[in-house]
Amino acid sequence: MVGVSVAIVALILLFLLVFSFPAIRYNGLNILTGTVWNIGNQYGSGTVSHNGITAQAGAEFGGLVYVFGTLSTSALAMVFAVPLSVLVALALAYRVPPRLRFIANALIELMAGVPSVVYGLWGLVVLVPWIGGSLAPFVTTHASGVPFLGGGAGSGNGLLASAIILALMVVPIMVATMRDVILAQTPAIFEASMALGSTSWQAVTHAVLPSVRNGLVAAVLVALGRALGETMAVLMVSGAALNQFPSNVFQAVNTIAAVIVSQLDSALTDSSGMAQKSLAELALLLFIITLAVNIIARVILRGADRARR
Amino acid sequence: MMRPVLTRHLSNAWWIASVLALLLAIGVMGFIFIFVLMRGLPALKPSVFVTVTNGIAGGLANAIAGTLLLVVLGVILVMIVGISTAMWIVEFAQPRTRAFVRFCIDILAGVPSIVVGYFLYVALVEDLGWGFSLVAGGFSLAIIMLPYVVRSADLSLTAVPVNVREAATALGARPATVLLTVSMPWAAPGILTGVLVATGIALGETAPLIYTAGWSNYMPSLAPTHSPVGYLTYVVWSFISQPFSEAHQLAYAAAALLMIFIFATNLISRVALEAWSAKRA
Numbered sequence: 001m002v003g004v005s006v007a008i009v010a011l012i013l014l015f016l017l018v019f020s021f022p023a024i025r026y027n028g029l030n031i032l033t034g035t036v037w038n039i040g041n042q043y044g045s046g047t048v049s050h051n052g053i054t055a056q057a058g059a060e061f062g063g064l065v066y067v068f069g070t071l072s073t074s075a076l077a078m079v080f081a082v083p084l085s086v087l088v089a090l091a092l093a094y095r096v097p098p099r100l101r102f103i104a105n106a107l108i109e110l111m112a113g114v115p116s117v118v119y120g121l122w123g124l125v126v127l128v129p130w131i132g133g134s135l136a137p138f139v140t141t142h143a144s145g146v147p148f149l150g151g152g153a154g155s156g157n158g159l160l161a162s163a164i165i166l167a168l169m170v171v172p173i174m175v176a177t178m179r180d181v182i183l184a185q186t187p188a189i190f191e192a193s194m195a196l197g198s199t200s201w202q203a204v205t206h207a208v209l210p211s212v213r214n215g216l217v218a219a220v221l222v223a224l225g226r227a228l229g230e231t232m233a234v235l236m237v238s239g240a241a242l243n244q245f246p247s248n249v250f251q252a253v254n255t256i257a258a259v260i261v262s263q264l265d266s267a268l269t270d271s272s273g274m275a276q277k278s279l280a281e282l283a284l285l286l287f288i289i290t291l292a293v294n295i296i297a298r299v300i301l302r303g304a305d306r307a308r309r
Numbered sequence: 310m311m312r313p314v315l316t317r318h319l320s321n322a323w324w325i326a327s328v329l330a331l332l333l334a335i336g337v338m339g340f341i342f343i344f345v346l347m348r349g350l351p352a353l354k355p356s357v358f359v360t361v362t363n364g365i366a367g368g369l370a371n372a373i374a375g376t377l378l379l380v381v382l383g384v385i386l387v388m389i390v391g392i393s394t395a396m397w398i399v400e401f402a403q404p405r406t407r408a409f410v411r412f413c414i415d416i417l418a419g420v421p422s423i424v425v426g427y428f429l430y431v432a433l434v435e436d437l438g439w440g441f442s443l444v445a446g447g448f449s450l451a452i453i454m455l456p457y458v459v460r461s462a463d464l465s466l467t468a469v470p471v472n473v474r475e476a477a478t479a480l481g482a483r484p485a486t487v488l489l490t491v492s493m494p495w496a497a498p499g500i501l502t503g504v505l506v507a508t509g510i511a512l513g514e515t516a517p518l519i520y521t522a523g524w525s526n527y528m529p530s531l532a533p534t535h536s537p538v539g540y541l542t543y544v545v546w547s548f549i550s551q552p553f554s555e556a557h558q559l560a561y562a563a564a565a566l567l568m569i570f571i572f573a574t575n576l577i578s579r580v581a582l583e584a585w586s587a588k589r590a
Binding site: 019088094096114115172201222228236261286293295298 | 316317319320321323324326327328330331333334335337338341342344345389390391393394397398402409410412413414415416417418419420421422423424425427428431432435436452455459506509510512513514515516519520542545546549550560561564567568571572575579
């Protein structure tokens with residue numbers, strides 16, 4: 001049974017690698033740099049060969065649009081979520097009376113348990129119409145000169161909607177870890193800073209937070225890993241852009257995770273099987289990206305543990 | 310310290326901002342809860358529970374049954390693998406292998422669920438030729454749940470006091486007897502909580518099921534393979550994008566049901582843990 005637990009990670013890597021290997025050879029670097037995803041002409045008998053691998057004529061699997069979408073939605077989500085989470089965690093640790101804290105903790109746990117499709121549902125029905133109907137037209141008219149804000153207002157489905165939903169989803173995870181990290185630090189640091197004459201906010205920002213910096217960074221990275229791999233909520237509000245970059249934050253995007261789901265039906269029609277294999281290559285890419293983020297988080301946390309001892 | 314009055318005001322302003330941030334977070338989440346329940350509860354008519362989905366309308370009987378079947382299968386699988394893994398980590402592993410197994414479990418916790426789904430799609434649906442099926446879906450949920458179950462069981466077993474275990478050993482009990490008759494009962498509430506938390510997560514999963522369980526308009530056939538299974542999260546995702554109000558009603562109903570299921574599991578785990586620890590004290 002232990003063997004099963006340990007083997008799963010290796011098996012995921014192995015199966016995806018073996019299955020997508022023809023696609024890795026066919027696509028080469030195009031999976032990272034190409035901007036066209038096209039399963040090729042399924043009706044003609046023409047085929048095309050590349051590096052000894054055959055696919056339907058015109059088949060091309062460029063993943064840059066989705067890599068960019070994954071990184072940009074998660075980065076923007078972090079811009080919203082990190083400051084908010086630090087503020088909320090500080091309020092929980094220092095301003096919520098201990099007797100009320102358990103209510104706040106239960107609420108946060110509840111928020112972390114809401115399924116991603118429910119966030120997606122709310123995003124699609126409430127957030128997207130608001131962005132498309134009010135926010136985007138207003139901002140694109142009044143801030144047309146600002147980079148990433150001017151241009152077409154779009155329907156509301158897009159980069160901003162995805163980032164807001166992702167931020168909502170990771171805030172509870174980040175807050176819970178940050179609160180624990182802050183509360184685990186000895187109160188002596190806060191008190192020493194107060195005794196030196198600083199205000200309570202200075203004591204927190206100049207003494208307490210720097211002393212738990214590693215724990216905070218690890219919390220951010222774990223949340224980032226979650227955001228990078230989130231599928232359903234993003235799929236529902238991203239606008240599912242295909243072969244197209246967003247020209248501003250309101251335009252449609254697509255992420256690796258979302259495109260794997262939205263392209264499944266199309267990929268199954270590819271008689272050469274190369275579309276399916278290329279989706280597996282994208283899954284492998286996503287696995288590697290999140291793996292790197294999580295390993296960095298662990299290394300930082302271990303360093304933090306060692307420093308505390 | 311040069312302008313103490315200003316810094317004091319600034320300090321107060323920041324603390325007010327932090328409390329406002331807390332209220333904002335709670336407010337937005339409350340908005341989402343209330344919105345989904347307000348739309349979903351009226352749509353939960355009795356007929357929804359007894360009719361199957363039919364195109365874009367009908368009921369949710371097949372999805373409810375499918376979700377419960379998939380989750381029960383996943384929970385059974387993950388309890389077998391997860392709890393025995395944790396037992397081995399705590400009781401029998403050497404420190405180095407223990408650290409390695411914990412590392413693997415941590416890594417698994419960070420793997421996106423869609424990647425798990427695609428892996429099982431390749432391994433079970435395609436290579437083994439099981440097709441979209443109950444067993445493939447159950448496996449995907451078990452893998453998603455595994456890190457949560459192993460971690461909680463690991464923590465609970467590690468927390469069993471050494472003197473209690475040593476007392477049993479001193480009375481002549483073998484390691485396996487100590488584990489099964491002393492450590493396990495002691496750790497059971499913590500393990501159970503972990504399993505329930507994992508169950509809540511499994512109830513809300515979508516992405517891996519799309520690739521393993523597929524979707525079906527009919528009641529699950531109980532055939533282990535070659536028979537796709539419907540589930541509630543699929544209805545939320547897919548039916549809300551249809552241009553028909555009947556479809557939207559079903560999506561809201563499914564979302565409300567999911568929330569109720571998940572809150573119920575969270576509540577049960579909290580209450581059970583409280584009761585258990587109160588009894589022990």
